[in-house]
Amino acid sequence: MSLLRKEETGALYGYARVSTGDQDLALQLDALKNEGCNNKNIFTDKISGATSQRVGLDACLFQLKKGDTLLVWRLDRLGRSMPHLVSLVEELRQRGIGFRSICDGAIDTTTASGELVFNIFSSLAQFERRLIQERTRAGLEAARARGRTGGRKPLDPNNPRVKMAKTLHEDKGLDVKEICKQMQISRSTFYIYRLVHVKDAAKIIVDPSVKTIMHRV
Template structure:
């Protein structure tokens, strides 16, 4: 006899504020109203620019295939558009859905949400290319003025 483990899809929530002075209650209340159980909400009270966010790490560790990650707004999750795209692509590879409450159109569990996310991915790629071009142009301009980059010999 083969045993099939039934895993029910879960909603997992993530909330973040930038400083300890700010309140998470608005985000948590919204996640609860959208069906996330309190024990499945992970939080951080620190800047999104920080790479080490313990709440986000715990959240990612708890996500299983078939779950959906729910955030109040996109900027609560990623440090930059590039970071956000990378995180959501990782979720997709792990077969985990993603939805943003306030950015209602972004629901990676639907075809239209997937399309919108691909537009964001293209914008992130465009942003990376612009940064590369500006860096190359800046280096060329510095060389033209006789400046050499790198470490001193």
């Protein structure tokens, strides 16, 4: 049974993406053209979906206007994740732009039933976010009940790297810059290593502009 589609008053735009330059866009491009997309209205990216900056997608979203419809081959070609996908489609809806997925036929916000299906997807994404938040909160509460708090474990004074930083600084009299270069660490890491051996850490002044660690009087 065919779905009753709202009248499309604008243009049809397509977006295609593959993860690497070695993959071919041909399959997606052919599918978009078969659905009525013109070459000039198809935007592409050859980049991982996890990457936030996608030049082709940004250009496509900029070009779209009220009454247009965005078409993709499959849902995962558009969004980095379900929450990101829901956010993008909601943005399109607010701008009066339709959205369709070729392989996911039920996802078509230009039809009443397709819009309903996507609203269900949106609710599931929100439910997933709440579950993650609740699990994180429960994990932190359980850790606190066992006497632990979030964050990294404190460094062991017997850690070889920590001991090396102490030896180089105290025994050989090297300045911070030379030690960092020799150990291939940053100044901040060096200061963290040194604080492990300081009994009264509150009296330490960490100043990256100086060559030594100073103590408050």
